[in-house]
Structure formats: structure tokens, C-alpha cells
Amino acid sequence: xxxxxxxxxxxxxxxxxxxxxxxxxxxxxxxxxxxxxxxxxxxxxxxxxxxxxxxxxxxxxxxxxxxxxxxxxxxxxx
Numbered sequence: 001x002x003x004x005x006x007x008x009x010x011x012x013x014x015x016x017x018x019x020x021x022x023x024x025x026x027x028x029x030x031x032x033x034x035x036x037x038x039x040x041x042x043x044x045x046x047x048x049x050x051x052x053x054x055x056x057x058x059x060x061x062x063x064x065x066x067x068x069x070x071x072x073x074x075x076x077x078x
Contacts, residue, residue, distance in 0.1 A: 007070055008069065010067070013067075016053045029045065030043055030044070038056075040052050
């Protein structure tokens with residue numbers, strides 16, 4: 001699954017959860033991104049909603065939990 005933000009695309013391969021349907025998060029502003037010590041990545045929206053990706057190895061579907069590609073060419077794989 002992919003999440004497309006302004007200047008960043010995140011591909012998610014691991015278990016994930018959202019506080020509401022992903023389609024209803026379209027157009028919302030990201031307030032913060034927090035990574036909890038190899039446990040999970042949380043993307044918090046200005047509405048208070050959260051999209052979380054598990055970083056636990058047992059939840060990986062691919063070789064990584066997620067990858068992020070930024071418009072400046074930076075590529076992050078976790």
C-alpha cells in the first residue's frame with residue numbers, strides 16, 4: 001500500500017492501522033511523525049487521527065516495514 005503526501009511517498013509493507021478509513025484522511029495535514037524505538041511509526045494528522053505502521057519484525061510482510069521516498073531524492077527504508 002502507498003501513502004502519497006506532498007513531497008513524500010510512503011510504501012507500507014508491514015501491519016498497519018488507522019484511526020479511521022484511509023480515504024477519509026485524504027487532504028488532511030500531517031501534524032507530526034514519531035518513531036517509537038523499533039516498535040511503530042505514527043503519523044499524526046491535524047484532525048487528531050493517527051496512521052500507525054508496526055516496526056516489529058514479526059509483522060513484516062516484505063523485507064522491511066516501510067520505505068519513504070522524498071521529492072529531494074532522499075530514500076529511507078526501515
